[in-house]
Amino acid sequence: FSSEPIKIGAPLPLTGDYAADGEHMLMGFQMAVDDLNASGGLLGQKVELVTFDIKNLAAEDVSSASKYLIKKEKVDAVIEGYGGWGPDWLAFGANSNIPFFHGSGSSTANELTMKDPKSYSNMFQYFSPETDYGVRAYQGLVSFDKKYQYPNKKIAIIYGDLDWDITYTRAVKDLAEKDGWEVVLDEKVPYGTTDWGPILTKIRKEKPAAICISILSVPDISSFVKQFVENPTSSLLDISYMVVFKEVQDAVGEGLQGVMGYVTSYVIPTPEGKKWKIRFKEKFGFEVPLTTPPSTYDATMLWAKAVREIGDVKKYDEINAYIKANPYKGLLGTYDFNNPGQGVSPSDTFPIAYGQYNSKGALSFFGVDEFELPNYMNPAWPKK
Amino acid sequence: MLDVSNLNTFYGQFQALHDLSLTVEDGQMVALFGPNGHGKSTLLKTICGLIEASSGSIKWNNTELAGLSSEKIVQMGVIYIAEDRHLFPEMTVMQNLKMGAFNLSARSSEAETLAYVLDIFPKLKILRNKPASTLSGGEARMLAIGRGIMSKPKFLAIDEPSIGLSPKLREEVFLKINEIRQSGVSILLVEQSSEEVAEMADYLYLMEDGHIVFKGHTNDALKDENIKKIFLGTG
């Protein structure tokens, strides 16, 4: 390697409530950086990861992150995992022109970028916005009428007070209502809810055919499912992104059979994808979790490709322009930023995976690809 | 027999007791007089292990008390009745008395002692379910003395028991203390001054600035006009 390493800045929640997610994001980065260095580095230079703990994602930590990474460490790209708070990143990333990738999955962030494309020309959102996941969930949860007889047309919507949760469930609700579903429960709950008695009483009263709940916290969602299963109604249950967490599976066990949700970082089982999964397991000793590692890996690699193409890591504007103009094929599909919001959105080549826990306790996906199309199942709530 | 010799006690830099020696024979009542702020309470607290002596010895029946923890000292029957009472404010009068019998040697005879105490201070019987925090100054004093007796003392160090008592009660209290002495308990009684106490006591010590300035049989002291004037407020 030539002497100067190239630095990538990674603001991650390493302590605090989101530390668990931070760990997974970090794995994707480590894998990417090791891959790059193993193949001789980037433009002959060693690649180095500089992390910054953004704790509970408070604005000043995000602000400090940008200043620390850009001004002090002088990194050549910033890639964050996900925060769900796109606007924060726009506020701080826009002051420079270095490539800045954020995984907020925020439709607001896309809209803001559209309004001021010039100052945000270096900002790329590499997760689909939450509304698209809502659409996907709607298709999986409520409109899957070919193989399933819905007992009624009632749906219950429960969501945490994050933007992500609100926007996601709103999308499901709007589509369902348009289809003639009756929304019998539309309830916002605070994060940290682990006693669901009052809500479950309402659900038991209405016995809705479908329940859609979005709250991005393992204890919250696990306790919901666990307490629901103690005295269940015959409802299809969508727990949104939380299906991916192994912890939820460990905690709820059998009760998770038939529960559905979407996956943001689903490695498409192409030969490359399969190989990558094996490599991951060799490196870390366990199966790739369905959380973020492939995403942070992809983001790093797609930036690296642009750098290689341009041939100079400091030519930020050119790199940004290249990223925008050229779709990149990664583990999760083809990233295409060529739109005014500079964010990816779902398509045939960049699918959203929607899955259901089967009787073997594994997620079966439908609609992602033709390889693994399972039969839709009625949730087998344990008999009392 | 309690034998204090060459005791020195400090509060930080400040020396409160200077080379102090004092003896209380079995069954004796010794009175210790002195103006306030001159170390009387300090002496009692040091004897009972609430304050650590920096040097000197305190022998109780040939056992060295200096350096022992207060609970061991209490266990041996050396009991302190504090000037500022130190009752348990949220406990009732009855619970306070029961706590007096906390140490193992007092437990077995708790019921008898309790009857004895309530006999001395009938008022406590009336107040038995009141929290100590609500007692009047004098009532609290009675309770403090009662609690001390509950500990089954063999040696009782009493610190200014008469402050705040009504004249009638004061008289009674001294009579009772005398009674306790007659039951075989050795007593070291601290007062600012009091002719009644002087007359009851077998032996008298006078203290000034942490030094013993006079010791002798009460009769001798009572003959000394100077002492009478300064320490007893009479003559």
Next chain:
Amino acid sequence: MKINREILTTAGILIIIAVTPLIFHENSYTMHLLIMSMIWAVAATAWDLLLGYGGIFNLAQVGFFAIGAYATGMASIHLGISPWMGLLLGAVASGLAGVLIGLPCLRLKGIYVALMTLAFFEVIGPLIVVGINLGTGGKAGLFPIPPFRLGSYVFNTDELLPWYYLCLILLAICLFITYKLIHSMLGLSFTALRDSEPFAQSLGINRFKSALVVTAIAAAMTGLIGAFYAHYVVVISPRMLGLDMFLFLLIMIIFGGAARFPGPVIGAFVITFLDDMLRPLDSYRLLAFGALMVIMIMLLPNGLMGLVAKINIPLFGKRDTEAEMLNPDIPKTY
């Protein structure tokens, strides 16, 4: 004003802060840390005024910070008022909130005040979230909060010097107010109340009134700096009400020295930079912090300022005793 150790230390600190940019103005990250330190210095000093001097265990301080930030944030985004007015508004809004919370809470005593105000603190977050229709921005927060303007100059994130000196002015103002307050009769009344409340009352001190006044002042100072913070970081959200800020402010107070003006200021700088230096430890950072905090309390119960008080330098006049530190002499004018 008699020159004493407190004034000398404070003046020293302010002068050092004022000249530091000569060295660091190039390094915008260090400048940023310095600005954050000043912000925390104000918040910690105001809190110490209550905790250390007033003996009022008000745990809602971080809440006042948020109220100040939201007042100016909402007013400047939705009503378009100038950020300068926003600073004032933040102070006033927080001061009022202080009174509002003080009215019920300060009738209680000691630890009950602590828990009542803690409960209040816990409730601000949910209220901000619930109040999304009033323009609080809900859980996502408010963005972007407009910057200060001076004539045609617009404060911006690339040039930190103007922010820096603005913040320094606010810090100086707040330190001045605090110093005056500690050495006023109001300050004395707190010592009196802490030593013996009945005696104090029997001499004409009204505990409730005294407590309410400092609570309002401390809240207003916190709100003021909260408002500055909002403009400086551009985004605010209920996440600032997390445990982090709460803990860190407390740690700053201990490190600096509770009730040892201007200890919390020193604490704020030390902790902010220490936190940054420990960054390479990643998730072990807070582990180290916890251990450090305990060790510090065991070794230096009076904080760094307690240490300063022990230093014997001729320039500092004669050595202050503990008692003098706690009971600064009272100015002869009333």
Next chain:
Amino acid sequence: MILELKNVTKTFGKFAAVSDLNFSVNEGEIFGIAGPNGAGKTTLFNIISGFYRATGNIVFDNRKISHLGPDKINILGIARTFQIPLLFDSMTIYQNILVGSHFGGQGKSEVENRINEALSFFGLQELRAAAVANLKLLDKKLTMAAAAFATRPKLLLLDEPVAGLNPVEAELFVGLVKKLNREHGVTIIMIEHLMNILTEMSDRMMILNNGQKLIVGSPETVINDPETIECYLGNSHA
């Protein structure tokens, strides 16, 4: 008449510590109160000085004060001391008195005067800079009284002021109280168990028993009253 109590009752739960008490104190007199332990004397002081809220009516200096808090009552002109000495332990004597002078006294420009006067009246000039925490009892009691005096009271309530003092000290203190009464015209109400002192000082005396008034009158009548002897003084005083 500077203070008048009408039908004053204070109950704790079911127990009446002071019940249906009526009496008045004349301007300029020394009014002694005695009575058995637990008779309600301190409670009475706490009522008058606003620490307890009682039923009934209290009029001070032609104003109804029964509803006011301790700080207000002090500012109207009633100061008190406490049975167990209370002081601001972390302050000096000077500062203790300063608190009284500033918060309790009227006229901010007079603050320093009042302090100096209190210091010299109670002979504390020398000790003014001493920390009060480790003072001896007499000096504590003097400081407490001086702080109360610095609020310029019309009426001063003293709760067992000489308890715990030796005869010489007690005499000194009593002398100051008399001087306060004579030279500064401060009306005094004083609780004391030491009968020789109380009778010697008081213009009039009252005995409380079980929260009720037993007798009010001149010291001689009071201490020779058989009921007083029976419940309070005991036989040796007869």
Next chain:
Amino acid sequence: MSLNDLIEILISGITIGLVYFLIAVGFSLIYGVSRVLHLSYGSFFTWGAYLAWIFAVKLNFNYFWVFVLVCPILYIMGMALERFVVRPLRKRDNFDFNVLLAGLGVALFLDYAAQAFFGARTKSLPSLLDGTIQIHDFVFSYQQLTMLAAAVVIAFALWFFLEKTRQGLALGAVAQDPVGARIVGVSLNKVYLLTFGISTILAGSAGILLAPRFFISPLGGWKFLIKALIIVVAGGLGSIRGTLYSAFLLGILEALVGWLFGLLWVMPFWFLALLLILLIKPHGLLGSTADH
């Protein structure tokens, strides 16, 4: 609202109350005896659960052995905290304030030590007993019933200990007047050690009992600590019975408010309830009136 709904709400309120009682009782005890606001309490709650996780999940012991093994460890941890952190501070100025902050420091340390050892990811414990039973229309899980039993046993045992045994009375005595306690022959250090030991066991066992319902994460204790604080205050600091009442009161309030207005309103209503309680009774439901 139908009767069945109401009963169901009450049942969930009582369940929540149970949880809160289990969490708050040790905290109340420790404050009651040693006047220490034990801010690392929540971390011991977490550690209890993590230790149980090691034995129950990693080493596959059954719950009986888990308790037998974990309780002594917790007891020792509690005593160590008393001996090495609290006791040295007790001798110095500003004890109240310093011990509060030292508690925070210990909490930070323990929490992040947990993260270092066990990782940041949420862990779960299996239920103590699996399954549910139905009574009329209402379904109870065995887990719920175990918690009920545990709460009853703990409440009774504590009551008995504090009111009926001499050691228990000694704890009270130390709380109210440490010098007085020494005068009657109580050893302060022993009592403090005992208190910290017991309350740490209480915290840890609450962690074990509740982990199957709420899961374990390094920072999971904070939420409970804060709730415990509110409950203990509302009940009256130091009163175990008061803690019992207020835990159930606030639990039922939570269920009712959640049902009527939504869970988002629970904390505001708690705040209101606390305010009301303290305005009417400034020392909480059963708090003593003596000034601390």
